[in-house]
Amino acid sequence: MRIKVDIELCTGCETCIDSCPYDAIEMKDDKAFINEYCQLCRNCLNACPEGAIKEVEGEEPVVAEDLSIYKGVWVFAEQREGRVSDVALELLGVGKQLSEQRGTELSAVLFGADSSEAERLIHWGADRVYHCEDRIFDRFNDDPYVDLLTVLIKRYKPEIVLAGATPIGRSFIPRVAARLKTGLTADCTSLKIDPETGNLLQIRPAFGGNIMATILCPNTRPQMATVRPRVMKKGVFDESRTGEIIKIDAENLRCRTTVIDTVKEESETTCNLQEADIIVSGGRGIGGPDGFKMLEELAKLLDGAVGASRAAVDEGWISYAHQVGQTGKTVCPKIYIACGISGAVQHLVGMQSSDVIIAINKNEDAPIFSVANYAVVGDVKEIVPMLIKKLKEVKGL
Known part of the structure; x- marks a missing residue:
């Protein structure tokens, strides 16, 4: 199913544009056009006074661009207090499997921390590390994380982007996906490559955990997923591994908020x-x-x-x-x-x-x-x- 505009009926009045919450309606040659961002919400069907917007069957959705230009698997390597988190190493483990199946390279993205942590990511399986050491990343703040990761993805065009389903990942990764107008599957328990299509099979519990759903993002890139800590297993540490570290400038990033202090919660239980x-x-x-x-x-x-x-x-x-x-x-x-x-x-x-x-x-x-x-x-x-x-x-x- 897809939404289509009958250009013979469309008068170009633009009434339908404001009805779409996904910016999926634009004007071309004074006629309304449904672009690749349509999510089939159907809000627009009753918005057109001429009845020019219709739901049709048997047609493939519009694809935004040539998806073959997107290559590589990326892992966002979360760090806290200058130390890369274990979930990043776990994602490198599954990321390596995915990159080998796709015949491409595995890269890590590291904001903050020093160069020794970038080297450690290579020892844990990354072929390349995009590293920004700017002090703006000393403490987590959504704005610079969202801005810089979005810029890097648009520049280098990875096919798959993985991140931890942690307080940090859950806070800013959805905003990155929204800016890129692509899909994001949260809390995945398994990640596989479809051998026929090459799409990422993102598997997670659904409907209260009563079923396991396999979610695909076939028409947009990158394919983005988050995984909870300790769901995946770490790869193999190899101190002899070498790779490329690309230094990234902060590019005049700004923050609308300032983190004044971080207070660690004191737990009353000794259960770990x-x-x-x-x-x-x-x-x-x-x-x-x-x-x-x-x-x-x-x-x-x-x-x-x-x-x-x-x-x-x-x-x-x-x-x-x-x-x-x-x-x-x-x-x-x-x-x-x-x-x-x-x-x-x-x-x-x-x-x-x-x-x-x-x-x-x-x-x-x-x-x-x-x-x-x-x-x-x-x-x-x-x-x-x-x-x-x-x-x-x-x-x-």
């Missing part, structure tokens, strides 16, 4: 799931708060942390700080032990990148088993105490 090598998580199947005391004992013996499903948190059995999943924390431990967790999509997207997943559930058809490396079918209230007893014997406790 995202740094734990071993996580023991409980769901509704553990039965209540006493079940979490059992998991805490197991986690302590393993030098691990305690996690939870949303169902357990909603029941009030444990605090939100322990929640793993789409609406909680995304984790990637060496070992993830799921106890009495059925495995809703919302939970799986937060832990499925774990190195080893051990699932304990008495329902042999539980979805959690689809991602588990080791499946234990049985009552968690019987199996976990046996694990605790055996560990105490091994440790001589």
Whole structure:
């Protein structure tokens, strides 16, 4: 489906222009024309007094330009206090896979930090780093980030741009996409290249996490996506790798706001799931708060942390700080032990990148088993105490 103007009926009155929130109607030779920015909102259909704007079937949408001029995969390398964040290194890992499939180069974009961090990005897989060291990037501010990244994308025309779904990425990346009039898929859990079309397949939970949606951006470039920390795995660090570092001038960037101070939030909990090598998580199947005391004992013996499903948190059995999943924390431990967790999509997207997943559930058809490396079918209230007893014997406790 697409929207089309019947030029025989159009009088050039321009009444329709203000009806479009996407600037998709313009005038050519005194006639209205629907350009490539049309999002099929249909606001314009009733705006024309002559009935010249119609919805038609079987026609391909207008493509803005030759998309073949866009090449390369870019990763926006977020930094805080002069140190590149782990999510940037994780994106370099998946970015390398995408660039190899497309037969192109992988580049990183770094605002702030010093040259040693640019070198580190190359060691982690970047072939090229666009680096601006201007002091304006010492503290995050939307305006210069949006302005400079937009300029660089327009200048170098990458095919794919990836960024972290962090407070920084969520704040300014959508504005970049809006300026470029291209699509952006947030919170992706998987990124692949369509072998037939070469388009980026951007996969993420939808409709409350009840389905996994594959989203494409076939008619505009770049294809932009954000990914939450710890969803992807880091690539391989190679200190011998060499690459190109391109120094970028700030180009008279201005800020409409000034960051006066940054105050770090003091957390009352000592729970740090995202740094734990071993996580023991409980769901509704553990039965209540006493079940979490059992998991805490197991986690302590393993030098691990305690996690939870949303169902357990909603029941009030444990605090939100322990929640793993789409609406909680995304984790990637060496070992993830799921106890009495059925495995809703919302939970799986937060832990499925774990190195080893051990699932304990008495329902042999539980979805959690689809991602588990080791499946234990049985009552968690019987199996976990046996694990605790055996560990105490091994440790001589």
